[in-house]
Amino acid sequence: MSSRFVLAVGCFLGAAGLTLLHHSKRAKKEVEFLTSATRLTLKELGKLFDDDNRERDPPALVAVSGRVGSSEPIACKISGLKGVLVEEKEELEFERKHPVYGYWSRDSALTNLKTKEVPWYLDDGTGQLVYVRGAREACRFSFAVKREVFEECPKTPTEHKFLKLFGVKRTESLIPTGTSLTVVGEAVRDESGRVWVQPPPEEEAPFYVFQMTMDELVAYLKQNGSLFKDFSEFLMISVGFVVVFGWMCGGRKTSQRKNLQQFLRTVLNS
Structure with missing residues (x-):
């Protein structure tokens, strides 16, 4: 086994270990941030x-949960649901022929992408509505529902010799009304008296919108962080074994080379 191969394996294991260690520290940092937020009902x-509380400043970060609602939800065409945040995407699917080698490969091209959002709020049944803004760019955000339909292109009498059109795939992703969300961010009140939770003004402070409860996300991050740390330590120990193995292989080859040189000298001198 060559020393270069052993070195490459050691570098790969070391890089993987450092990557997992980074993810472990990142998960720990997320847990610390989330647990620092003040949990409140709406x-x-x-x-x-x-x-009565004008003299008291609200906490810098709050964590609230509730079900999504809106007075003017978006009627979604594909899913038939009513949503507050909807992303509509259209992709043209086709096959094209390589001009030199002649093989066909399937591909797609994004032809349209639209995002719609209406004012929406959280409702936890306590009688207070809290509005949310900036959710699309929040950490841990994901659409709760995704629906797809495929519309075939009408066949034409003559097709391009290098291109075959299959159809258009339409994808609808949305946050429907009634979805349970947890939001962690800055709480403010606007001039009309509405209470909002929005991204904090500081760039270093993240903004979270997710479908788990706070306890579920914290437990998930702790578990992942622990697994990343364990695997990172295992890979770092493996790097040590690889280095020792490479050193032993290198030493053995050096010893064999010296013995061969000594044997050749003896033959030549005789």
Whole structure:
């Protein structure tokens, strides 16, 4: 086994170990940030902005949960649901022939992408509505529902010799009304009296919108962080074994080379 191969294996294991260690530290940092937020019911959050509490500043970060609602939801065409945040995507699917080698390969091209959003709020049944803005760019955000339909292209009498059109795939991703969400961010009240949770003004402070409960996400991050750390330590120990093995192989080859040189000298001198 060549020393170059052993070195390559060691470098690969070391890089993988460092990557997993980075993910472990990142998960730990996320847990620390999320647990630093003040957990409130929507009613408790609303009381912080009452006239009686004007002298008290709300917490820098709050964590609230509730079901999504809106007074003017979007009627979705594909799913038939009503959503507050909808992404519509159209992709043209086709096959094209390689001009030199002649083989056909399937491909797609994005032809249209639209995002629609209406004012929406969280409702936890306590009588207080809290509105949310900036969810699309939030950490851990994902659409709750995704639907796809495929529309075939009408066949034409003559097709291009280098291109075959199959059809258009339409994808609809959305947050429907009634979805349970947890939001971690800055709480403010606008001029009309609405309470909002939005991205914090500081660039270093992230903004979270996710479908798990706070306890579920924290437990998930802790578990992943622990697994990443364990695998990272295992890979780092493996790097040590690879280095020792490479050193032993290198030493053995050096010894064999010296013995061969000594044998050749003896033959030549005789």
